[in-house]
Amino acid sequence: MRYLALLLPAVALLSACSSQPKPAPAEPHGNPFKGNGGFLLEPSHSGAVLGGDFANNQAAEAFIDKMVRKHGFDRQQLHNVLAQAKNLDWIVRLMDRQAPTTTTQGPVGPNGAWIRYRSKFITPDNVQNGVAFWNQYQDALQRAEKTYGVPPEIIVGIIGVETRWGRVMGKTRILDALATLSFNYPRRAEYFSGELETFLLMAREEDDDPLELRGSFAGAMGYGQFMPSAFKQYAVDFNGDGHINLWDPVDAIGSVAHYFQEHGWLTNGTVAVEANGQAPGLESGFKTRYTVAQLAAAGLTPVIPLDNNQQVSLLKFDMGTRYQYWYGLPNFYAITRYNHSNHYAMAVWQLGLAVKQAR
Numbered sequence: 001m002r003y004l005a006l007l008l009p010a011v012a013l014l015s016a017c018s019s020q021p022k023p024a025p026a027e028p029h030g031n032p033f034k035g036n037g038g039f040l041l042e043p044s045h046s047g048a049v050l051g052g053d054f055a056n057n058q059a060a061e062a063f064i065d066k067m068v069r070k071h072g073f074d075r076q077q078l079h080n081v082l083a084q085a086k087n088l089d090w091i092v093r094l095m096d097r098q099a100p101t102t103t104t105q106g107p108v109g110p111n112g113a114w115i116r117y118r119s120k121f122i123t124p125d126n127v128q129n130g131v132a133f134w135n136q137y138q139d140a141l142q143r144a145e146k147t148y149g150v151p152p153e154i155i156v157g158i159i160g161v162e163t164r165w166g167r168v169m170g171k172t173r174i175l176d177a178l179a180t181l182s183f184n185y186p187r188r189a190e191y192f193s194g195e196l197e198t199f200l201l202m203a204r205e206e207d208d209d210p211l212e213l214r215g216s217f218a219g220a221m222g223y224g225q226f227m228p229s230a231f232k233q234y235a236v237d238f239n240g241d242g243h244i245n246l247w248d249p250v251d252a253i254g255s256v257a258h259y260f261q262e263h264g265w266l267t268n269g270t271v272a273v274e275a276n277g278q279a280p281g282l283e284s285g286f287k288t289r290y291t292v293a294q295l296a297a298a299g300l301t302p303v304i305p306l307d308n309n310q311q312v313s314l315l316k317f318d319m320g321t322r323y324q325y326w327y328g329l330p331n332f333y334a335i336t337r338y339n340h341s342n343h344y345a346m347a348v349w350q351l352g353l354a355v356k357q358a359r
C-alpha cells in the first residue's frame, strides 16, 4: 500500500485539477501542496525564482527540479514553501560539533561515564512518568507485542529515552532543519536532501502542512523521533484512523515496534547478560563478536548460563571504580539499530525494565 501510494501522487495531482469542478474550500491550516485552486504548470511555464534564505542556492534549485521531475510537485508551490524555510546556522554549528573525529579516544577510565549517562534517564521521576505512559497506553503496547513480537518495556524504553514519553519532541521546524542541512551543509547534504525529499512526500501523503511540523534540529519527528526515511519504511497507522501520525502515541507505539521487528528483534530473547570477571585486553562494543567459550578463556563467566556456541558481543560499562562487562545478545544489537551507541541501548533496556518493575 505504501509503495503504491508513493507512485500515485503525480496522477492524483493531475486528476485533482482535471476532475474537480470547484477548487477545494480553503482551510485555515491548509496544505500548500493541495487545493487552493492552483494550477499544475508544465515545468517550462513556471519561471518564478526562489526567494527567502535559500534564494540563489544552487542545491535548492537542483532539489526543486528533482521534486518536480521525479514526484510531480508543483514548482511554484515548492518555491512558495521553500521561500519560507529559514536557514538556521546554529544547526550547522551543532552538527559540526557532533561530527565524528578520528581522535575519539576518551580520557583513561574508569571515570563513571556510564553512571553519568544512565542517571540522565533512570530517575525516580522519569520512571514514574514511564509507568503513567505504560498504564495509559497498555492496550496499544499489548497489541504491538502481539503484532510485532516486541515487548512493552522496549517500546516504553525507546520513547522514554527519545522524548520522555512525548514531553521533549523538539521545537525546530522540520522544514527549516532539513532545508538548512540539505542546502547549506555539504558534508551531509546527500543524506539530508533525501530526508527533505521524503519529508515533503510525507506531508503531501498525510495532508500535513510542511510549514507546521516540528521536531529535532536534525529533522527527527514525534514520540519516537523518526527521521522521514524511517517514517517511510517503518511507520504504521496503529490507531486505524487512516493516517500515520508520528505525534500520535498509539501510531508511535506501533511504529517503534515495527521498526524493531524489521531490525531483527528476537521475540522472547533477552538483551544482555552480565558477566563476572574482567577482560581488559579484549575489544568491546556492540560490533564485536565472540563465542562464549572465547570469553570464558579470557576470564569471563555469565551470571546466567548461555549457550556455549552462541555469538555474543562484549560490552563494557564504566562504573566509576571498575568496568562492568556484559554479554551482548542479538536484541542488544537490535536496539543499537535505533541509535548506534552502547550507552543508548543499555539505557533504553534498563529504563524499560525499571518502569516495568515499578508498575
Ligand SMILES: [Ca+2]
Pocket (backbone or CB within 6 Å): 236, 237, 238, 239, 240, 241, 242, 243, 244, 245, 248, 251
Ligand atoms: Ca493513525
